[in-house]
Amino acid sequence: MGAYILKRLLLVIPTLLGIMIVNFTLTQFVPGGPIEQILARVEGDADSLRNIAGGGDAGAGQGGMADSYQGARGISPQQLAQLEVQMGFSRIVCTPDYTGTPDLGAPECTTEKIGAIERFFIMMGNYLTFDFGQSYFHSASVMELVADKLPVSITLGLWSTLIAYVISIPLGIRKAVRDGTPFDTWTSGLIVIAYAIPGFLFAVLLLVLFVSGNCFSIPFVPDSWNPTCYKLFPLRGLTSDNFDQLTAFGQVKDYLWHIVLPVAAITISSFATLTLLTKNSFLDEINKQYVITARAKGLNERGVLYGHVFRNAMLIVIAGFPATFLGVFFGSSIIVETIFSLDGLGLLGFQAAVERNYPVIFGTLYVFGLISLVVGILSDLMYVFVDPRIDFEKRSG
Numbered sequence: 001m002g003a004y005i006l007k008r009l010l011l012v013i014p015t016l017l018g019i020m021i022v023n024f025t026l027t028q029f030v031p032g033g034p035i036e037q038i039l040a041r042v043e044g045d046a047d048s049l050r051n052i053a054g055g056g057d058a059g060a061g062q063g064g065m066a067d068s069y070q071g072a073r074g075i076s077p078q079q080l081a082q083l084e085v086q087m088g089f090s091r092i093v094c095t096p097d098y099t100g101t102p103d104l105g106a107p108e109c110t111t112e113k114i115g116a117i118e119r120f121f122i123m124m125g126n127y128l129t130f131d132f133g134q135s136y137f138h139s140a141s142v143m144e145l146v147a148d149k150l151p152v153s154i155t156l157g158l159w160s161t162l163i164a165y166v167i168s169i170p171l172g173i174r175k176a177v178r179d180g181t182p183f184d185t186w187t188s189g190l191i192v193i194a195y196a197i198p199g200f201l202f203a204v205l206l207l208v209l210f211v212s213g214n215c216f217s218i219p220f221v222p223d224s225w226n227p228t229c230y231k232l233f234p235l236r237g238l239t240s241d242n243f244d245q246l247t248a249f250g251q252v253k254d255y256l257w258h259i260v261l262p263v264a265a266i267t268i269s270s271f272a273t274l275t276l277l278t279k280n281s282f283l284d285e286i287n288k289q290y291v292i293t294a295r296a297k298g299l300n301e302r303g304v305l306y307g308h309v310f311r312n313a314m315l316i317v318i319a320g321f322p323a324t325f326l327g328v329f330f331g332s333s334i335i336v337e338t339i340f341s342l343d344g345l346g347l348l349g350f351q352a353a354v355e356r357n358y359p360v361i362f363g364t365l366y367v368f369g370l371i372s373l374v375v376g377i378l379s380d381l382m383y384v385f386v387d388p389r390i391d392f393e394k395r396s397g
Contacts, residue, residue, distance in 0.1 A: 005377065012373045017124070019369045020362065024120050027358065034087055034136045034356045035080070042075055078104060081111050087136060087358075088122070090114060123362060132363030137355055142363035145348060152238065152344030153337070159263045161325045164271040169317065171271075172278025177305065179283060195272035200335035203265035207339065210261065211235050233261050236341030262340045274317070274324060281313040319382040322375045 075083075081104055084090040090111040094100075098108035114122075126133065132142035140148075175184050210232045234240065238258050239251075246254060285291065286309055294304045337346030345364065352360035 005381070008377045008380070012370070012377075015373060016366070016369050020124065020127075020366060021120070023365055024116075024123075024362065027356075027361075028116055030356075032356060034358065035083060035089070037137075037355050038083065039075070084113075085111060088114065088119060088133075127363075127366050132366070133359040135352075135360050136357045142359050145360060146345065146364060146367065149343060149345045149348045152342055153346060155238075156259070156262060156266060156337070156342070156344065157325055159259060160266040160270060161321070163263065163267050164274055164324065165321075167267075168271040168274035169278050169314075172275045172317075173282055173305070173310075175275070175279040176282035176286065177301075179279075191272045191275055195269045197268055199265050199269060200339060202268045203262070203336050203339045206233075206261045206265060207235070234258050238342060262336050262342060265336045265339075270324070274320075277320065278313070278317050281316050282309060285309045285313040316383065319385070320379065322382070323379045326372055326375055 081090065085092055085104070090113050092102040092104060092109050093112050094102050094106065094109040098106065100106065102109055104111065130143075134141050135145055138145060171187065175187060178184050211234070234257065238255060240246075240254050240258070243251060243254055286305075291304055291309060294308050295301075299307065334346035334349050336342075337344045338350045341347070348360065349364060351357070352364075
């Protein structure tokens with residue numbers, strides 16, 4: 001087992017490096033970048049201010065504030081060069097006889113571009129010491145942003161995982177007991193359908209049905225009941241604006257009211273694998289000799305199921321908790337958090353991708369890629385711990 005663990009740990013390095021290389025390479029072909037984002041913002045602010053000051057085209061000949069702002073559009077070449085240095089796309093180089101601090105204001109100093117390959121190795125060198133740098137568009141480091149947004153995402157992940165277990169374990173047990181019956185068949189069909197529904201599509205459907213307040217005519221319902229309008233849940237956020245003014249019970253109620261839809265959207269496709277794992281684990285235990293012996297001694301089916309089978313079959317399900325949590329955590333959080341405007345890591349990642357905020361993109365990718373690989377190893381160790389018959393070393397050989 002020691003050799004297997006060592007092999008898996010050594011594979012973490014090339015796997016993580018491959019993830020970073022692929023994603024870094026993809027960003028080189030994506031049009032636009034952080035510099036272009038800043039230029040677009042400056043141009044947009046300039047246009048807005050000029051239209052407000054001069055009244056759009058009608059005020060073009062009025063002079064005044066619009067004319068004075070016309071010359072301030074964009075940024076100067078020196079400011080652009082300074083931005084490139086700050087963002088790591090260029091470096092300041094000075095003549096050999098220059099002894100002062102490298103400064104773009106000095107005539108002996110200029111800038112030179114840093115190639116993509118060199119930038120990648122500089123980035124990975126910093127990441128080895130867990131130095132992820134500063135965000136381009138926030139006055140905070142990447143780790144500070146992650147620490148600030150992490151509780152929201154962990155909350156959603158824990159609630160979704162808990163609900164998935166609450167649904168999957170009883171359903172999986174019942175499917176195992178009634179294996180091959182119509183109940184097993186139609187529940188399997190529902191599980192497949194739920195697994196096939198994308199989380200973001202289900203989130204949009206929930207918004208339309210329970211948030212938008214749109215009116216729907218229900219077929220075969222008396223006209224006095226139609227149209228039916230639903231606006232049962234809040235549109236965005238984890239709490240209301242008056243959250244601090246509520247009582248302790250009111251705060252709990254308000255929080256639970258806000259997380260119903262996002263948790264439902266994340267959970268919809270997460271319990272399918274867990275349900276089938278529970279079913280197969282119980283089926284494997286039900287057919288073993290000790291179950292037949294317990295039945296021969298006169299125990300009823302409920303006593304056999306929960307007195308003997310349950311504790312053995314549930315070990316493998318419980319051991320898979322880390323992998324299940326990570327699957328829920330990373331599966332739909334990005335789009336669901338964006339749809340419901342939840343200030344978590346998913347929304348942070350989406351905004352970083354739109355803004356080309358490379359330190360946030362690659363920093364979070366590195367951290368969560370490393371966490372996923374380590375948790376995968378821990379999951380394997382938990383499987384071996386709860387069931388010593390599992391031998392990954394022999395299987396890999």
